[in-house]
Amino acid sequence: MDYVRLREYMSGEVPAKMLAHIDRVVKLAGFFGEKYGLNVSEIKLAAQGHDLFRALPQKELLQKAKDMDLDIHPVELNSPVLLHGPLAAIELKERFNIKNPQVLETIKWHTTGHPEFSLESWAMFIADKVEPNKIAKNSDLQIVSDIAGESLEKAALTYIDIRINEALQLGLQIHPMSIHTRNTLLSKFDAISNSGG
Ligand SMILES: [Fe+2]
Ligand SMILES: [Fe+2]
Numbered sequence: 001m002d003y004v005r006l007r008e009y010m011s012g013e014v015p016a017k018m019l020a021h022i023d024r025v026v027k028l029a030g031f032f033g034e035k036y037g038l039n040v041s042e043i044k045l046a047a048q049g050h051d052l053f054r055a056l057p058q059k060e061l062l063q064k065a066k067d068m069d070l071d072i073h074p075v076e077l078n079s080p081v082l083l084h085g086p087l088a089a090i091e092l093k094e095r096f097n098i099k100n101p102q103v104l105e106t107i108k109w110h111t112t113g114h115p116e117f118s119l120e121s122w123a124m125f126i127a128d129k130v131e132p133n134k135i136a137k138n139s140d141l142q143i144v145s146d147i148a149g150e151s152l153e154k155a156a157l158t159y160i161d162i163r164i165n166e167a168l169q170l171g172l173q174i175h176p177m178s179i180h181t182r183n184t185l186l187s188k189f190d191a192i193s194n195s196g197g
Helices: 003-011 016-035 040-049 058-067 074-078 080-094 101-108 119-130 132-137 139-148 152-170 176-194
Strands: none
Touching: 003 016, 003 040, 016 040, 016 119, 016 132, 040 080, 040 101, 040 119, 058 080, 074 080, 080 101, 101 119, 119 132, 119 139, 119 152, 132 139, 139 152, 152 176
16 A cells, blocks of 8 residues: 555545645655655655544544544543544554554554654654644744754654643643653653763
Protein backbone atom coordinates (compact mmCIF):
# COMPACT_ATOMS: atom_id res chain seq x y z
CA MET A 1 0.00 0.00 0.00
CA ASP A 2 1.41 3.40 -0.90
CA TYR A 3 -0.03 6.75 0.06
CA VAL A 4 -1.49 7.47 -3.38
CA ARG A 5 -3.63 4.33 -3.28
CA LEU A 6 -4.66 4.97 0.30
CA ARG A 7 -5.67 8.49 -0.71
CA GLU A 8 -7.94 7.05 -3.40
CA TYR A 9 -9.68 4.81 -0.85
CA MET A 10 -10.00 7.64 1.65
CA SER A 11 -11.32 10.22 -0.82
CA GLY A 12 -14.65 8.38 -0.86
CA GLU A 13 -15.22 8.66 2.87
CA VAL A 14 -13.24 11.57 4.28
CA PRO A 15 -14.69 15.10 3.89
CA ALA A 16 -12.97 17.35 1.33
CA LYS A 17 -11.74 19.80 3.96
CA MET A 18 -10.05 17.01 5.89
CA LEU A 19 -8.55 15.57 2.69
CA ALA A 20 -7.09 19.00 1.89
CA HIS A 21 -5.46 19.12 5.36
CA ILE A 22 -4.10 15.62 4.83
CA ASP A 23 -2.69 16.61 1.42
CA ARG A 24 -0.85 19.54 3.02
CA VAL A 25 0.53 17.28 5.75
CA VAL A 26 1.72 14.68 3.22
CA LYS A 27 3.50 17.37 1.25
CA LEU A 28 5.21 19.04 4.22
CA ALA A 29 6.05 15.72 5.91
CA GLY A 30 7.62 14.56 2.65
CA PHE A 31 9.64 17.78 2.54
CA PHE A 32 10.97 17.17 6.08
CA GLY A 33 11.73 13.57 5.15
CA GLU A 34 13.82 14.62 2.19
CA LYS A 35 15.53 17.41 4.09
CA TYR A 36 16.66 15.02 6.81
CA GLY A 37 17.34 12.01 4.58
CA LEU A 38 14.56 9.86 6.09
CA ASN A 39 12.27 7.14 4.73
CA VAL A 40 9.92 9.37 2.73
CA SER A 41 7.46 6.71 1.57
CA GLU A 42 6.91 5.60 5.16
CA ILE A 43 6.41 9.21 6.28
CA LYS A 44 3.93 9.93 3.50
CA LEU A 45 1.91 6.80 4.20
CA ALA A 46 1.61 7.72 7.89
CA ALA A 47 0.67 11.28 6.94
CA GLN A 48 -1.97 10.05 4.50
CA GLY A 49 -3.62 7.78 7.07
CA HIS A 50 -3.31 9.88 10.22
CA ASP A 51 -6.69 11.65 10.14
CA LEU A 52 -8.83 8.88 8.66
CA PHE A 53 -11.30 9.32 11.55
CA ARG A 54 -10.65 12.94 12.54
CA ALA A 55 -13.95 14.14 11.08
CA LEU A 56 -16.07 11.62 13.03
CA PRO A 57 -18.19 13.00 15.89
CA GLN A 58 -16.68 12.38 19.34
CA LYS A 59 -19.62 10.19 20.31
CA GLU A 60 -18.95 7.92 17.39
CA LEU A 61 -15.23 7.72 18.20
CA LEU A 62 -16.05 6.69 21.74
CA GLN A 63 -18.52 4.07 20.55
CA LYS A 64 -16.01 2.65 18.07
CA ALA A 65 -13.38 2.44 20.81
CA LYS A 66 -15.82 0.62 23.08
CA ASP A 67 -16.85 -1.76 20.28
CA MET A 68 -13.19 -2.55 19.62
CA ASP A 69 -12.52 -3.12 23.32
CA LEU A 70 -9.83 -0.48 23.30
CA ASP A 71 -8.17 0.48 26.57
CA ILE A 72 -9.62 3.95 27.03
CA HIS A 73 -7.63 6.27 29.28
CA PRO A 74 -9.77 8.57 31.50
CA VAL A 75 -8.34 11.60 29.68
CA GLU A 76 -9.53 10.07 26.41
CA LEU A 77 -12.92 9.36 27.89
CA ASN A 78 -13.14 13.03 28.75
CA SER A 79 -11.93 14.07 25.31
CA PRO A 80 -12.75 11.29 22.81
CA VAL A 81 -11.20 13.22 19.89
CA LEU A 82 -7.92 11.82 21.27
CA LEU A 83 -9.07 8.38 20.08
CA HIS A 84 -8.99 9.24 16.38
CA GLY A 85 -5.32 8.25 16.02
CA PRO A 86 -5.48 4.92 17.88
CA LEU A 87 -8.67 3.95 16.02
CA ALA A 88 -7.22 4.89 12.62
CA ALA A 89 -4.15 2.74 13.29
CA ILE A 90 -6.35 -0.28 13.96
CA GLU A 91 -8.54 0.33 10.92
CA LEU A 92 -5.56 0.84 8.58
CA LYS A 93 -4.05 -2.41 9.76
CA GLU A 94 -7.22 -4.47 9.57
CA ARG A 95 -8.98 -2.99 6.56
CA PHE A 96 -6.13 -1.70 4.42
CA ASN A 97 -3.55 -4.28 5.44
CA ILE A 98 -0.92 -1.70 6.42
CA LYS A 99 1.57 -3.68 8.49
CA ASN A 100 4.58 -1.43 8.98
CA PRO A 101 4.60 -1.02 12.80
CA GLN A 102 6.38 2.32 12.58
CA VAL A 103 3.66 3.73 10.32
CA LEU A 104 0.95 2.41 12.65
CA GLU A 105 2.63 3.75 15.81
CA THR A 106 3.09 7.16 14.18
CA ILE A 107 -0.60 7.30 13.36
CA LYS A 108 -1.65 5.96 16.74
CA TRP A 109 0.27 8.62 18.69
CA HIS A 110 0.17 11.54 16.28
CA THR A 111 -1.81 13.73 18.69
CA THR A 112 0.42 13.40 21.78
CA GLY A 113 3.73 12.20 20.38
CA HIS A 114 5.50 9.16 21.84
CA PRO A 115 8.83 8.71 23.68
CA GLU A 116 9.96 6.16 21.10
CA PHE A 117 9.04 8.13 18.02
CA SER A 118 11.53 7.86 15.16
CA LEU A 119 12.55 10.91 13.13
CA GLU A 120 10.10 9.66 10.48
CA SER A 121 7.33 9.84 13.10
CA TRP A 122 8.40 13.31 14.14
CA ALA A 123 8.47 14.49 10.53
CA MET A 124 4.81 13.49 10.22
CA PHE A 125 3.90 14.87 13.64
CA ILE A 126 5.46 18.29 13.04
CA ALA A 127 4.01 18.59 9.52
CA ASP A 128 0.55 17.96 11.01
CA LYS A 129 1.00 20.79 13.52
CA VAL A 130 2.59 23.43 11.27
CA GLU A 131 1.07 22.90 7.81
CA PRO A 132 0.29 26.34 6.32
CA ASN A 133 -3.34 26.52 7.43
CA LYS A 134 -2.47 25.71 11.04
CA ILE A 135 0.05 28.56 11.16
CA ALA A 136 -2.38 30.92 9.47
CA LYS A 137 -4.87 30.14 12.26
CA ASN A 138 -2.35 30.35 15.09
CA SER A 139 0.82 32.38 14.57
CA ASP A 140 2.24 31.05 17.89
CA LEU A 141 3.09 27.91 15.93
CA GLN A 142 5.51 29.73 13.62
CA ILE A 143 8.32 29.12 16.10
CA VAL A 144 7.72 25.35 15.85
CA SER A 145 8.05 25.57 12.09
CA ASP A 146 11.23 27.64 12.39
CA ILE A 147 12.83 25.20 14.82
CA ALA A 148 11.87 22.26 12.57
CA GLY A 149 14.39 23.71 10.11
CA GLU A 150 17.18 22.70 12.49
CA SER A 151 15.76 19.82 14.57
CA LEU A 152 12.50 17.89 14.38
CA GLU A 153 12.84 16.73 17.98
CA LYS A 154 13.43 20.25 19.30
CA ALA A 155 10.43 21.41 17.30
CA ALA A 156 8.38 18.61 18.87
CA LEU A 157 9.43 19.63 22.38
CA THR A 158 8.54 23.25 21.64
CA TYR A 159 5.13 22.24 20.29
CA ILE A 160 4.35 20.01 23.28
CA ASP A 161 5.37 22.82 25.65
CA ILE A 162 3.03 25.24 23.86
CA ARG A 163 0.14 22.77 24.15
CA ILE A 164 0.84 21.96 27.80
CA ASN A 165 1.00 25.67 28.66
CA GLU A 166 -2.30 26.17 26.91
CA ALA A 167 -3.90 23.29 28.79
CA LEU A 168 -2.65 24.70 32.10
CA GLN A 169 -4.03 28.13 31.32
CA LEU A 170 -7.40 26.76 30.29
CA GLY A 171 -7.56 24.25 33.13
CA LEU A 172 -7.69 21.30 30.74
CA GLN A 173 -6.49 17.76 31.28
CA ILE A 174 -3.16 16.68 29.79
CA HIS A 175 -2.69 13.25 28.26
CA PRO A 176 0.04 11.38 30.19
CA MET A 177 1.69 10.37 26.91
CA SER A 178 2.41 14.05 26.22
CA ILE A 179 4.19 14.26 29.58
CA HIS A 180 6.19 11.04 28.99
CA THR A 181 7.16 12.29 25.56
CA ARG A 182 8.22 15.68 26.88
CA ASN A 183 10.33 14.10 29.64
CA THR A 184 12.07 11.83 27.15
CA LEU A 185 12.82 14.67 24.73
CA LEU A 186 14.06 16.85 27.57
CA SER A 187 16.42 14.21 28.93
CA LYS A 188 17.73 13.66 25.41
CA PHE A 189 18.66 17.32 25.09
CA ASP A 190 20.01 17.43 28.68
CA ALA A 191 22.26 14.51 27.86
CA ILE A 192 23.53 16.38 24.82
CA SER A 193 24.22 19.61 26.72
CA ASN A 194 25.78 17.76 29.69
CA SER A 195 28.21 16.00 27.40
CA GLY A 196 29.40 19.42 26.35
CA GLY A 197 28.24 18.86 22.81
FE1 LIG B 1 -5.22 14.12 13.94
FE1 LIG C 1 -4.04 16.13 11.14
